[in-house]
Amino acid sequence: MNNSESVIAPTPGCAPSEKAARTAANQSAPAVVSKARGSVSLSKQISAIALKEFNDRFRSGWVIACALVWLGAIALTSLFGLVQIGRIGVQGYERTVASLLNLVQYLVPLLALLLGHDLIVSEREERTLSLLLAGGVSRARLLFGKFLGGCLALAFPLTLGFVIAGTVIGLSAKDKAVVPFVVLALSGLMLGIVFLALGLLISALCRTRVQALVCALLTWCVAVFAFDLIAMGVVVAANSTQAAREIEMATDATHVTSIADVHKAFEGADDTATRIVAERSRNVAAWLAVNPVDLFRAVNLPGSANVAVPAWLVALSVSSWLIGTLGLAAWKLRRTDL
């Protein structure tokens, strides 16, 4: 047995007293010991939870693995993005953006959902949530701290990947037109944060990690693959020919299914995107705003595609998603018995 196993040391000089004497002493104790003697600041509790979350992900290797995967994906895309037309080598920013668009829209939501889906439910399964909440941490603070920690754990590898890749591309391709790449990086981060909030909501709603993982993967499939099909199906079923045509235009214009086509668009050739965009209406933007993945595609399409989404609509869509998912998660967590 370890030495420390047998030593619980009462404070020296504190002799045990008779129970009757103690009771009598307690009768004369101040009637009210205290009411919430002090309070721990909101930021202190939230930052402690966020930093712990980030540290845990860092120690587990998640952050490093994510950074390596991300960096590798950007490097490969930049090097081999034009292999279909027989070119190999580092491309400039604009071409890299076009090649990266598919990768970001698939990979970033997946990473964010995988990160977010167990933020709450794992603490619940391992029973550490009880000790956290019993210590005076409100559920809203816990949720916000977890969200911030998740944002850090997601933003760190993504930013690292974008910065390193952006620097290498700029130096190798001697390209100074960095704006499309910065827009891609920022909108990619925002896309990740929105899906992290969705993951957190799933984590608050589910009872087990397995349940949460299944829900997270389903959410990813719906957002990335199924949404456009479902939306078109709904409109066509409702016999709205004009609306159906608009959705078709939107999805055609925003789905980058052929890298070669997109590159043709950059080179000013007569392509599908340019033709479709000429016919677009304002309704297209409204449809795009419903799904963050579609919005991300629209924001990053080359200028020649002209699928312009107003900045206010982007801000409205992102803030609605964030407020909606986090609000719902807070509501659910407040009603959850542990």
Added chain:
Amino acid sequence: MNAYLQFKSVSKHFGRVMALREVDLSVEPGQIIALLGPNGAGKSTLFGCLLGLLRPSQGEILLNGAQIVDADRLCVGYLPERIALYPQRSAWDNGLFFTGLRGGSADELKRQLKRVGLGAVADRPVRHLSKGMLQRLGLAIALCGEPDLLVLDEPFNGLDPALLDGLQAILREENERGATLLISTHTISAITPLATHAAILLRGRLAAFGALEELSARHGGVPLETIYHQTARQAHQIEPEEICA
């Protein structure tokens, strides 16, 4: 005058099962309350409601006359029956995180770890600690920040006699400092030398409550263990197993 801590008609049901039924309990500062009852009597549920882990289905819990809120729980130290910490982190890291959330300092944690005899193993990952050590780590975390109210769920489980003596001494010191203690236990022999009051919960209902001397006098001068058994027998005869309608 308002009591320090007051449970007013607190009920809690899980689906059709009534875990607590209109529990009324008033705790004055400096009391040591032994919360007794068989498994499933509602002791942990009562603690859950007090600590904000469960929402009472009915009734309210008041601290100093006002409904208890999260900020009040910064002054509550809690030791759960089965403490769950982050296994990959060290005892020190775990302690620092949980006490930090309540505004505790590293010096205070160091003092409490030494007090419970874990000073030498503070840097050891929690997954390598024995059950007894985990229990003491939980106690050290609960004691940090000199809480006004200590809520201990089955703290005497699995302790050898030496550890039991040490724990009793620490709890006595905390009480002498002015802390109010709410201790649920099945080990009546361990709580008897400490408790000033006893509350007996049976099937979610408060079957008996009072100062030990008062309860003993009411039952003809018998010890707490006998009082508990007598009360449990009477309650069983009066009220067979019930399910909420």
